[in-house]
Amino acid sequence: MTTTSLTPPATQRRQAASGGRPPGRSGTGTGASRPGSAWAAPAAVFFALFALVPLVLVAALSLSSWDGLSEPEFVGLDNWKKLLDDPVMLKSLWLSVLLTVLGVAIQTPLSILLGVWAAGHQRNRAVLSAIYFVPLLLSATAVSVLWRAVLDPNFGVPAQAAWLFGDGNLFGVQSSAIGVLVFVSAWQFTPLHTLIYQGAARAVPQVLYQAARIDGAGTVRQFFHITLPQLRNSIITSMILMVVGGLTTFETVLILTQGGPGTDTTISAFYMYQQAFKSFDYGTASAIGVLLVLVATFISLIMVRLSGYGKMRSTMEGL
Amino acid sequence: MRRRARFPRSSAGGAALALMLSLSACGGGTGSAGGDDGKIHVLVYGDATNKVEKQLIADFNKTSDVKAVLDTIPGADYQAKLQTIINSKQAPDIFFNWGGGSIKPFVEAGLLLPLDDFIAKDPGLKKKFLPSVFNSAVVDGKAYGIPMRGTQPVLLFSNKKVLKDAGVRQPETWEDLLAAVRKLKAEGVTPIALGGGDKWPTLMWFEYLYDRVAGPGLFRKALDGDKDAWTGAGSRKALGMLRDLVDAGAFGTNYDSVKFTDQGSPTLLANGKAAFELMGSWEYATQQDSHPEFAEKNLGYSAFPTVEGGKGDPRNLVGNTNNFYSVLKKTKHPEAVAEFLKLQYSDKFVKAQLGVGNLPTTTNTEKFLDTAASPHFAHFQYDLVKKAPAFQLSWDQAYPQKATTSMYQALQRFLNGGLDEDGFIKAMQALPTF
Numbered sequence: 001m002t003t004t005s006l007t008p009p010a011t012q013r014r015q016a017a018s019g020g021r022p023p024g025r026s027g028t029g030t031g032a033s034r035p036g037s038a039w040a041a042p043a044a045v046f047f048a049l050f051a052l053v054p055l056v057l058v059a060a061l062s063l064s065s066w067d068g069l070s071e072p073e074f075v076g077l078d079n080w081k082k083l084l085d086d087p088v089m090l091k092s093l094w095l096s097v098l099l100t101v102l103g104v105a106i107q108t109p110l111s112i113l114l115g116v117w118a119a120g121h122q123r124n125r126a127v128l129s130a131i132y133f134v135p136l137l138l139s140a141t142a143v144s145v146l147w148r149a150v151l152d153p154n155f156g157v158p159a160q161a162a163w164l165f166g167d168g169n170l171f172g173v174q175s176s177a178i179g180v181l182v183f184v185s186a187w188q189f190t191p192l193h194t195l196i197y198q199g200a201a202r203a204v205p206q207v208l209y210q211a212a213r214i215d216g217a218g219t220v221r222q223f224f225h226i227t228l229p230q231l232r233n234s235i236i237t238s239m240i241l242m243v244v245g246g247l248t249t250f251e252t253v254l255i256l257t258q259g260g261p262g263t264d265t266t267i268s269a270f271y272m273y274q275q276a277f278k279s280f281d282y283g284t285a286s287a288i289g290v291l292l293v294l295v296a297t298f299i300s301l302i303m304v305r306l307s308g309y310g311k312m313r314s315t316m317e318g319l
Numbered sequence: 320m321r322r323r324a325r326f327p328r329s330s331a332g333g334a335a336l337a338l339m340l341s342l343s344a345c346g347g348g349t350g351s352a353g354g355d356d357g358k359i360h361v362l363v364y365g366d367a368t369n370k371v372e373k374q375l376i377a378d379f380n381k382t383s384d385v386k387a388v389l390d391t392i393p394g395a396d397y398q399a400k401l402q403t404i405i406n407s408k409q410a411p412d413i414f415f416n417w418g419g420g421s422i423k424p425f426v427e428a429g430l431l432l433p434l435d436d437f438i439a440k441d442p443g444l445k446k447k448f449l450p451s452v453f454n455s456a457v458v459d460g461k462a463y464g465i466p467m468r469g470t471q472p473v474l475l476f477s478n479k480k481v482l483k484d485a486g487v488r489q490p491e492t493w494e495d496l497l498a499a500v501r502k503l504k505a506e507g508v509t510p511i512a513l514g515g516g517d518k519w520p521t522l523m524w525f526e527y528l529y530d531r532v533a534g535p536g537l538f539r540k541a542l543d544g545d546k547d548a549w550t551g552a553g554s555r556k557a558l559g560m561l562r563d564l565v566d567a568g569a570f571g572t573n574y575d576s577v578k579f580t581d582q583g584s585p586t587l588l589a590n591g592k593a594a595f596e597l598m599g600s601w602e603y604a605t606q607q608d609s610h611p612e613f614a615e616k617n618l619g620y621s622a623f624p625t626v627e628g629g630k631g632d633p634r635n636l637v638g639n640t641n642n643f644y645s646v647l648k649k650t651k652h653p654e655a656v657a658e659f660l661k662l663q664y665s666d667k668f669v670k671a672q673l674g675v676g677n678l679p680t681t682t683n684t685e686k687f688l689d690t691a692a693s694p695h696f697a698h699f700q701y702d703l704v705k706k707a708p709a710f711q712l713s714w715d716q717a718y719p720q721k722a723t724t725s726m727y728q729a730l731q732r733f734l735n736g737g738l739d740e741d742g743f744i745k746a747m748q749a750l751p752t753f
Contacts, residue, residue, distance in 0.1 A: 069406055069428035153573040154587055171516060172575025172735060260516070261575050262732045277399040279721035280424075 055293065062286035072283070079287040088263050088271060089288065093295060095178075096267040100246030102182045103189075104239055111190045111238065115197025116227055129198070136191040144255035147184045174264035177257045181265060184252050189245060193238045200234035201227060230315050236307045243303065247296050268292050358386045359652050359659065362401070362411035364642075365391035366601075367608045368468055371671045375662055385655035398720070405430060405647070412650040413659065417716050418456035418464050418643045423753070424720070425645070426458045432646040433461040437657045444657075447664035452680040455712070456643045464643030465660045469677030470704050471599045471639040473523045477619035481508055481594045489621045493531075493560065496624050500569045503594045509571040512593035514579030518727040519715055521734055523597050524564075526637040526714055527623040528557040534630035535709040542717055546748040553630065558733070558740045560626070565734055575735060582609060589613040597623070599638050600700055604676040607692065620696065622703060636703060637711040641680055673697055678704070722750040 062079055066072035083089045118129045135143065150156050153168030162168070170176045208226045217225065250269045253259060259266035259274065266274070268288060276285035363372055369391055376387045390411060392400045398421070404410055405425060416422050425431050438444045445453060448466050456464025477489055482499075485506045490496040500510040514520040529537060533553025540548040548554070564570075571593075577583040585602065587593040589610035596602065606614035625633040644663065646656055662668055664681045672679045673691035678700045691697035704710065715723050729746035732738040738746065 067424065068402055069424055069430065148581070151576075152581075152583060153576045154583065154592060167572040169573035169576050172573060258516070260518075260728075260731060261735060262728045262737055274724055277403070278724050280402055281721055 055290075058286045058289050061282060062284075062290050064283050064286075066282040067280045068282060075283065079283045082284065083287050083291065088266060089268075089291075091263060092266050092268040092271040093291075095265060096247055096249075096269070096292075096295075099178065099181060099185075099249060099267060100243055102178070103185050103246045104242045106182060106186050107190050107193055107242060108235070108239065110186065111193035112197050112228075112231065112235070114190065114194040116201045116223065118194060118198040119201035129194075132194060133191045135188045136195075138188070140188060140251040141255060143188050144184060144252045147180070147187075148256055151180060171257055172261050174261065177261065177265045180256055181249075181252055184256065185246075185249065189242070193242070196234055196238050196241075197231060200231050204230040232315055236303075239307075240300065240303060243299060244296070247292070247299070268295075358388045359413065359650065359655055360388050360390055360411040361413045361644075361659070362390045362392065363415040364397045365393035367604050368672075368675055368677060371468075371668075371675055371677075374671055375668055378667070379659055379662060383655055383658060385652045387655070387659055410647055410649065412652065412656055413644050413646055415467070416456075416464065416643050416645055417639060417712075418641065419458075419712060420717055420719065420753070422456065422463055422643075422645055423458055426463055430647060430649075431463050432648045432650065432653070433463060434465065434646065434660075435461055437653075437660065438462060441657065441661060443664060444660060447681050447683065449680045449682065451710070452641045455640050456645070464645045465663050466641045466680050467644045467663050468642040469600075469672055469679045470641050470700070471601055471677075472636040472700060472703055472707075472710070473527065473597060473599050473623070473638040474602070474620045474700075474703075475623055476588065476596045476598055476602050477621075478588050478591055478594055478613070479617045479619040481591045482619065485594070487594070489619055490624045491621075493624050493626045497563065497567060499594070500564065500567050504568045508591070509587065509593040510567075510569045510595060512577070512584040512587040512596040513570045513574040514577050514584040515570070515574035515731060515734065516576060516578040516583070517580050518731055519713070520579050520584065520598065521730045522714055522727070523599075523637065524561060525557070525730060526711060527597070528561055528626070529554070530631045530635050530637055530709070530711055531623065531626040531629040531633070532557040532560065532631065534632075535635060535711050536630075538711060538714065538717075541747070542752055544752045549744045549747045554744060555740055558743060561734070562740075565736075570734075575731065585609065600676070600678065603693070603696055607676055620699070632708045634703070634707050635709045635711065636707045638713060639716070640710055640712055680704075719751055719753055722752075726750055 061072065063074060063076060064072040065075045065078070114132065118125060118132075138146075151158060151168075151170050153159060153165075153170065156168075158165035158168030158170065170180050204227060208230070209222055212222050212226055248269060249267060250273065253265055253267055253270045254273065257265040259270050269292065272285045272288040272292065275281045275288060361372070361376065363369065369389070372389055376389050380386050397415075401414060401416075402424075405414070406428070410430075422431060434444065444465055445462065452466050452470065453462070456462065456466070475490070481503070482488065485499075485503050485508065487499040487502050488495070490499050503510040513524075526538075533551065533556075537548050537551065537553055577587070579585065579598070582605075584593070584596055585598075585605050586609070588596045589606060603614065603618065603620075606618055622634075622636075644660060646653075646660075650656055664683065666683060666687070669679045669681055669684055669687050670690055673684075673687055676692050676696065678684065678697060685701065688694060688697045688701055711717075715726060718726060725746065729738060729743055732746075733740075733743040
């Protein structure tokens with residue numbers, strides 16, 4: 001976990017780790033040669049300025065009624081009470097989670113397969129990998145505008161492929177609208193995760209494969225018994241990125257579906273935008289924002305617990 | 320979006336700005352206070368009409384010491400961005416709006432300059448406009464807006480060639496329309512193009528049917544806070560008629576994926592894939608811009624069909640009564656602003672607006688109607704507006720901003736079957752009023 005320059009000499013490390021923890025695994029000791037807290041200052045200042053201060057302000061704003069024109073007016077918990085009774089709020093949280101889960105479920109297998117493939121030494125691999133990487137270089141907004149045009153029912157692909165798309169009413173039905181959102185996100189973000197897995201797959205020691213081959217394991221068995229277990233930490237990293245990305249999805253919804261049909265794709269982040277910039281009800285929007293922070297924190301705590309991310313055991317043990 | 324998105328896409332805000340800067344090269348500095356750039360900023364909705372505004376500002380800058388700069392915000396984002404900047408340092412001096420409800424919150428927040436002093440100095444600022452239009456930007460007895468651009472009634476546009484091929488005439492009554500829908504559907508044409516993805520085009524059908532069936536009184540009552548207005552027999556009859564139209568297949572099945580703002584529905588009409596489109600009069604300029612040949616030869620138009628036994632006058636209109644320029648209190652160049660506003664009733668401005676298919680509401684408009692891009696269209700519209708006993712402002716502009724999202728959702732869900740009559744009525748009753 002620590003970088004080489006920050007690693008204290010082995011003797012000190014053993015001393016520092018003598019607080020009952022198993023030696024060798026603790027990078028969290030407070031050894032004398034660890035950098036002082038001053039080094040953390042720049043990051044801390046930026047974090048405070050751009051994350052903590054706004055968060056506190058938003059929390060304060062969530063207790064007020066403000067239209068952006070006059071002075072904010074303190075209304076206590078009114079916005080919160082209203083939100084708890086609001087069916088759209090609950091639905092939006094559920095939709096956010098649904099989109100996130102679908103995103104993880106689709107992007108993870110795809111990017112693992114692509115990443116492991118890209119880690120190999122096949123012909124044309126480098127060229128194809130570079131092409132796969134392109135969507136990641138585009139802005140989410142541009143990608144959404146592009147797909148909106150491609151999926152236009154009268155002038156896009158659906159008009160030419162009625163056998164697949166029917167009447168092309170992709171944005172008018174909840175299931176297909178969600179399908180489009182998941183697909184477009186996957187199209188854009190799979191390359192990022194592919195990259196993570198490519199790097200991780202390259203780092204798997206070749207001796208493991210050599211040993212497996214001697215034991216007679218084929219490609220498929222090697223994949224399931226060596227590659228996948230070796231990718232464990234990368235899978236967790238990539239999933240956390242996906243969950244964070246999924247819960248903060250916004251542009252794709254704004255451009256592709258605008259939360260429609262009805263409120264059928266109104267995810268929490270978009271609902272917050274609607275309240276703030278369509279209805280000019282910044283108080284309620286702030287309350288949604290705070291709620292989103294709470295939900296996201298809760299989900300990431302659960303993930304850290306379940307995945308053992310906090311411990312992040314090495315996959316290199318025993319080698 | 321609460322506001323009409325007229326014909327975005329075609330706007331080129333950045334290009335407009337660059338052009339303005341190059342045009343306002345000479346003239347020298349004026350004694351402006353620090354912090355501001357010594358110019359008056361005019362913020363308008365970005366669309367095809369911008370070319371008139373550019374020309375107007377270029378003319379203004381030829382003679383004025385204080386230069387004007389045109390800023391545009393494209394299409395659907397206008398109101399959101401306006402409200403975000405209007406109380407900040409980036410606020411413009413003069414801005415485009417829809418009068419009435421759209422500026423009421425700004426007036427209440429004390430941001431706008433009453434124009435009564437300007438009018439006292441130059442009575443033309445009031446007298447040169449049709450009073451019914453001028454008055455829709457009067458709030459609490461004070462004038463806050465000078466009409467600009469034109470009046471925009473909603474009309475039933477059609478593709479004349481498609482109608483001819485199907486042996487259908489421009490419908491005069493509701494029955495005509497239903498018959499035309501059946502015939503066109505049998506021909507394999509989508510009878511009516513609808514940009515349901517934008518939602519406000521859907522609203523137009525509700526507005527006209529409610530007006531024709533129940534008269535303008537129902538909506539006025541509802542807006543005044545009488546929730547029972549929505550439950551009347553007229554309300555149910557209008558909804559039933561709309562349901563009939565949807566069930567007859569008038570809009571096809573994928574209208575919720577079609578938008579007006581990305582040129583979807585106008586292109587359907589121009590290509591002959593659809594026969595009708597109910598749209599504000601800006602449809603004309605949109606088509607002129609993107610399908611000039613179609614606009615010239617095959618674009619048909621008429622008033623909304625009459626409804627037999629309905630309470631509303633068949634001459635009633637719905638749509639945008641007009642757009643307005645309002646002035647911020649904090650402007651540092653009130654004299655220049657007043658001079659700029661005077662241009663809005665100049666002959667030159669009227670002619671330029673007519674040239675792009677807009678219909679200004681100045682008293683001198685009538686004598687220039689023959690110079691319009693399409694004199695027939697200009698005369699037709701002008702007569703409609705002049706004779707209309709009632710001109711209902713679009714519901715999404717009449718209601719407070721915070722009602723818009725819920726209203727749009729109810730419209731969309733009623734049309735696609737997600738809400739029945741009772742559900743729709745309940746949703747409308749739940750909307751906040753002023």
